[in-house]
Amino acid sequence: MLALRLARGSHPLVLLRRLFVATASAGTGFLLLSALGHAADHPTAAGDSLARLLWCAAPLAATTQLAVSVARTDPAARLQRGMTAAGLGPLRLTLLAAATTALSCALGVLLSLLVFLRLRGDLGGPAVVGGHPDLLGAGHPLPLPGALMLLTSVPLAAAAATAVSLRPRTEPGYSDSEPHTTAAPTGLPWGVALTAAGLAIEAYTSPITDAHGELPLPGRLLGSAPGILAGWALAACGLVLAGPGLVYLSGQLLCAGRPGALRLLSGRVLQEESHRLGRPFGVLCAVASGAYAAVTVYGTTPSRSVGPLTAIGTSVIFACVTASALAAALESRSARAHTTAALRRLGAPASVLHRATALRALALTLVLGPLTWTVAEMATLPLVH
Numbered sequence: 001m002l003a004l005r006l007a008r009g010s011h012p013l014v015l016l017r018r019l020f021v022a023t024a025s026a027g028t029g030f031l032l033l034s035a036l037g038h039a040a041d042h043p044t045a046a047g048d049s050l051a052r053l054l055w056c057a058a059p060l061a062a063t064t065q066l067a068v069s070v071a072r073t074d075p076a077a078r079l080q081r082g083m084t085a086a087g088l089g090p091l092r093l094t095l096l097a098a099a100t101t102a103l104s105c106a107l108g109v110l111l112s113l114l115v116f117l118r119l120r121g122d123l124g125g126p127a128v129v130g131g132h133p134d135l136l137g138a139g140h141p142l143p144l145p146g147a148l149m150l151l152t153s154v155p156l157a158a159a160a161a162t163a164v165s166l167r168p169r170t171e172p173g174y175s176d177s178e179p180h181t182t183a184a185p186t187g188l189p190w191g192v193a194l195t196a197a198g199l200a201i202e203a204y205t206s207p208i209t210d211a212h213g214e215l216p217l218p219g220r221l222l223g224s225a226p227g228i229l230a231g232w233a234l235a236a237c238g239l240v241l242a243g244p245g246l247v248y249l250s251g252q253l254l255c256a257g258r259p260g261a262l263r264l265l266s267g268r269v270l271q272e273e274s275h276r277l278g279r280p281f282g283v284l285c286a287v288a289s290g291a292y293a294a295v296t297v298y299g300t301t302p303s304r305s306v307g308p309l310t311a312i313g314t315s316v317i318f319a320c321v322t323a324s325a326l327a328a329a330l331e332s333r334s335a336r337a338h339t340t341a342a343l344r345r346l347g348a349p350a351s352v353l354h355r356a357t358a359l360r361a362l363a364l365t366l367v368l369g370p371l372t373w374t375v376a377e378m379a380t381l382p383l384v385h
Contacts, residue, residue: 017070018104025108027316028059032150033116037137062320067158069327071097090168098163105155191242195235202231203382236286243282248274250363266359273332280328285372292376
């Protein structure tokens with residue numbers, strides 16, 4: 001009840017971010033229900049239905065990451081003066097944030113259930129499936145307990161991840177926010193090694209069992225080489241793990257040589273915020289490289305079309321990882337509010353702070369952009385030649 005009251009009294013921008021989480025949850029819930037509808041329509045094709053269900057793990061992970069990022073930027077999740085006296089300590093604030101996240105996701109999956117049943121024609125009226133009569137399993141009974149069990153995985157996963165991310169790590173009376181440090185992250189070598197290993201596995205297995213150069217999407221999962229999927233997953237994990245180190249490296253490049261005040265300020269901020277910005281930007285790079293590979297492979301097979309469910313899943317993933325990166329940048333800006341205010345009191349003009357922000361964005365683009373393109377090209381070469 002408290003989570004619902006806080007949600008009703010939140011700032012419009014906070015409500016907009018929660019609405020975005022609900023929308024992403026609705027998309028993920030629709031994909032889960034589509035997998036269940038396929039299983040109801042094809043009871044003998046259990047393997048294909050399981051493949052569709054497994055492909056829902058990527059949108060679910062992206063939605064969970066977005067929910068955590070939004071929860072970290074929520075002002076209601078921060079310990080403020082007077083909250084402890086009112087009985088809202090760090091632990092209860094964490095539980096409140098998890099409950100708020102679960103509420104937003106629950107609203108989204110309930111909306112997806114209503115839309116799914118309406119498209120199938122279960123709520124009255126004809127089924128609306130277009131040219132895909134077996135897409136949603138229309139005309140076959142849908143097991144409601146199974147549908148509800150699948151849908152509850154979205155709010156439960158998001159709430160659990162939020163609770164783990166915002167769990168109290170400091171003494172009562174202080175923020176839960178990340179500590180300010182310029183120590184270099186330790187995951188860059190391991191991330192590079194994982195990415196190289198994933199590309200090597202894909203290059204070794206793809207020419208043998210996937211000579212047609214088709215991207216292993218839901219319809220081709222069972223007929224594709226397991227090494228291709230394992231290689232992609234390993235390379236993506238490597239980019240995520242290397243993300244903090246790459247952001248730190250961007251800050252080091254800005255501070256190299258004899259930097260002026262602007263470069264020094266921008267580089268130090270990237271070094272301090274590398275732990276906060278690294279993982280979301282690493283996920284964004286991994287998704288971007290996968291998208292580039294998918295577009296390239298689909299370009300070599302023009303007869304293969306993108307299905308509606310693939311389009312929905314891709315849209316959910318892209319929207320979630322992009323919003324998560326923006327939310328991480330917003331969280332970083334909020335964490336530097338006191339430093340920014342101090343600089344303004346010392347006479348720093350607003351234009352200098354804006355140029356520093358643009359310089360940080362340029363440095364990240366110059367470091368992460370070519371790396372993402374290189375990984376995508378190396379991942380695509382074995383599939384198109």
